[in-house]
Amino acid sequence: MENWKTGKSGRLQATLVLLLSLCAYPVWGRDRLENLKDPNYWTQLCLLLAKSKPVEALPACERAIELRPGDPKLWAQYGALQLGQKQYPEAIASLDQAIKRQPKNSQVLADQCLAWAQLGEAETAIAACEKALKLNVNWGGRSPVVAQHRRSLIINQPEVYQESIKFYDQSLKQEPKDSLTLVYRCEALAKVGEFRAAIDSCEQALNGNGNWGGETPALAWSNRGFAYRSLNELEPAVQSLDQALQLNPTQAPTWFQQGTTLRQLKRPNEALIAYTRAIELQPNSSQALLGQCIVLNQLQQFDSAIAACKKAIAADGDWTPADIAQAWNQQSLALTKLGKLEEALAAADRGVGMRPDWAEIWNTRAVVLWYLKRPDEALASVQQALKLNPGDAQTWANQGRIWRSLDQPDKALTAYAEALKRNPQDAVVWANQSAVQWLLGDPNAALESANRAIAANPKLGLAWQNHAIALVALKQYAEAQKSYEQAILWDKTNADSWAGLGVVLLQLRQYDKAQQSLQSAISLNPNQAIAQQALKSLTDWQKQQSQKSPKP
Template structure:
């Protein structure tokens, strides 16, 4: 049977042919014309043209108009599953997630006619709506249903990986991204997702490789573009302590996408490592301007301010970060360090309690709790805190050193010696453990302990102490420097003398070693993911 080329049905087929050739404007005009001519649809109906018109309008990102076209289709075929699923998709593009879910549910309960698609199309769009509502578990369940129907769709696996990432289920996320890559080995989005998860798992060498592969991949980035790959590449290089290369990568990220708040925040963290604090502050401020609700950017700004010797200002930014995300353990840890700087010991202890409430395996939470408790002279509790820190990181010489310190204060000297020896087996250059074992009497040990505890996590300590300590290693007599305190210092004279290491039994050479050992005690700036 030959089709009359001037009928509505024939013109609709012509519209569909233009669409297949990606000539969307011509296709749209042709479908519109089909709806205006003779109304001869054969065994079909105008629903065919209205549906095609909706699909074309969606492709042109005219989602409101697309929904109108889908609604016209549904007037003729109210239970058409394919139309309802496309309508669901259009609502997700407008971030109207409740009507999207309703439309997807109706699609799944509809006539089961999916055209060249399957029910997975509805489940995927339902997952998108739940993801945008931050209903992560429901989104995972939706993606699971889609995968059961179409197990070889790499995009669905990657979408599920993203949701697992939001739940901090990093190994499961990595598994989903890896499954996507088994199906499509050069899928850029899955490769950058893999890089992101490997960064989270501190597997920086593998992360770097994945990010570089993503930049050489198929260029299918969906929303993020290559800026995410450059940003994550910078984070991997930061983890590998290649800070200059990391900065170059971060600069590429913000150059490609200047409105990328996470990249500006991460760039600030890299500049912090490079001790370029003013530039770091500018970068975190840029991130906050772009997205004032990014808790990670506020956290990173606080860390930079503390490094600049402004703990009070740092506390204000930590408070802002905690307003946005009160469950972030790392922010509570950093708040505890700033409070220790200011001598607000009970508040610091409370901050570590909150950190541990949200992450019982936070090494720095337990470690800083030990520091606060020693300063409060609660030595038994400090011992228990350092013991927990050592369980979280059994290979941490610093944790074992803190444990040994607590044992000295508890006058359990043989146990203290054994613990410090164990610390030195893990790190033969652990300065505090070396010196504590070298000094036989408890009083000297306590002074060594005091200077390290006061310096723990303090950016000021490594900045100023070497300037005032005597360079002589011959005399062990007390020598208090007759100097003014550093500008902006919140320390008292007695505390400054201890930080300087200018007291009996402690040589300035050891102080520099101890400072170098402990200057990383403060938690590093956070990566976004997110």
Template structure:
């Protein structure tokens, strides 16, 4: 006799019953829809599968606070299967494509989400909600110009927003503009306008407040940035796919720049308490510990960040800098080279020049002075106003016996940052 799975033990039983009710199907009918064990359900009804797809997404959104990562992924994969069944029965229904895109997006399958949203838009070109979600997918994939175009189309069409809002589209446009700016002030200001408009559209949009805080920090407007982060935490709503940890991390970054290191550490502690998998908070807390002369503790923080995200460029570069401080130059060099060659491109404000600079320090520590000089030169070529790279260039030149060049490099560092005690100390030594 063939073995059939009892309907009461099927993982989607409760959702199926609710869908059957919505479709007006009887409970007795539900006994006949479960397939042989290991086989898909044999229901040739588009409405059934479309509703199961949609209901699975709604149920999962409400439950995932109490689930493990594995359970969350499995649940969304089940939703995707239901969406695929619906699409197989009627590929010209945009809602099924939209829901499929939402499920893929929720588990960071951004290329698949983009493809699904594109199909939905092909069928329904003036759906602002789907255009805005495709904008978000484009940003996640690094297609920032395409993302801006999609968000601007969503805002121009201004129709069928569903649960998505204009504020979401404005926010996502700002994210893409920020990433596209590469630090250029005029483009950063454009992104700031988008975040301001998102907040005007929804004053309780905590994620927009927190992201505005981060952007203002990059612009050096620290007092305004702190106000934005505090507002995000005060409101504590609408975090999207993030948590309040992002605001605490951004606040920690500002306080560190203001040399309020104890307060910065407190902010990072709050971020990690909320989200222990926030690799940014871990490595930035490590950077503060490095700055206040606790390299051993700093190294542990960077290692935690790299357990979460092994190719996180900034964490690898921070690990390199910390290992240099601990005189572990071979390990430092390996960390910096991995950051440059295999890193994920998330560098923070100083960019890849940061890794080239500390790579130069590691090579100086290994007495490979010509290579060190080349590495410091690379850092300066990438970021000409990088005072620390000029200081370290001067050190490499000094070891090579090129004292006038060393003096000129160190003097350049003092002109870039007149408050650098390290630059003035080295300047005095060379003289």
């Protein structure tokens, strides 16, 4: 064995000990070396610090370049460090210096490609990546798959992703367990809709050799989550995205994906948290703001929903025409709930203008027009929605409401039947169908529809109310009383239910309770005609009975 003081390995070991001890000193301990003009010292320090302390490596690399300005490797290392610190213009300039001194260098060109891409210079970035791949020499610490990956992301076309998949497959023949190649392959497979294969590739990446290049395992979990969500397998999607966010909680796109998945799972409170986090990281994201707007509407926070959608429209615009139309649609829905119907109609009209081939915005517009008591226009709008999407249950249900307001109960019944074919669990539609059947003089059918409504949603006051109305028509007053009481249990502010209960109690000769119910109805709605008439009849009858009573 060589003596550590005299042998080559000993001298290297001694140099490393010295350098590491210098790195451990506080800043003032190294000041005296600033004037050291040994290029080998600064070059070694630059390379050593680049892996462990990239920020501290920058001044060491600068000093090395001052002493050895013709060294392309130093310029390449310096540019790579600047790229890692997101100093993109500086990185491009330094990498240019490396290329001047060594034109055939794929690593430098690939790094330039990454920097140009971050600056939004797509064509220049693609050209640099393609040149790096064409040269295919001197990759250094950069893998060729990085250049291929960046090129495919910038071009963002299916045929380019297919090319990339073939490229990754070739690379994997040399290193089958390379995590970086496998995760890029996963991403490309997901982009072309091969979601099962994508999931398998991401899982292979997670179980691979641990070489992630400049990426982290979070990318594999995120792409795995995207693939599961695309397959509508939402629970494993949430779990994958959770893993990604635990590893890297600063990725706004992953928070956005998580928010959308949770929204699809009908977990709006959690979705709101995820969207809000995405917006904190990327305040100008139109997509995240739109997602926030949608869940705020679901949570009935309508003013906040409107504000979020307005911000989305004014933000970065990185979304599709469908998203813009949805932003106007969501505004219209919120404004309708707030009773601002003219503004709601204006928003719906903007949505129609943005996307006239979208059924949902025509349906929203129809609802607004119905509330504005413009049923003929509402009918035309809902029919346009059905022309575009005849399979939507809610649109058929809305058409039923409009036909009913136009005093066309037969057509309303047909529309409700179409809605229930497509969604037999919609309690409100069953309840509305019950009301129409009662109007058409079929109380037995009305009772059956009300029973279906109650089965679908036992807490729906409207269902119990219509159940009671059908029982009254069948003169089953005791049962009707129970149904009205259930209706009031779930909706204590419904004056019509209180009035109906009062009338039933009159039939059952429970006069004191009847009077209390009728008075409750009038206190809730002084213009409730049935309660007014019944209470007057009861009062008149009580006066008559009082007059008939023998005087003492």
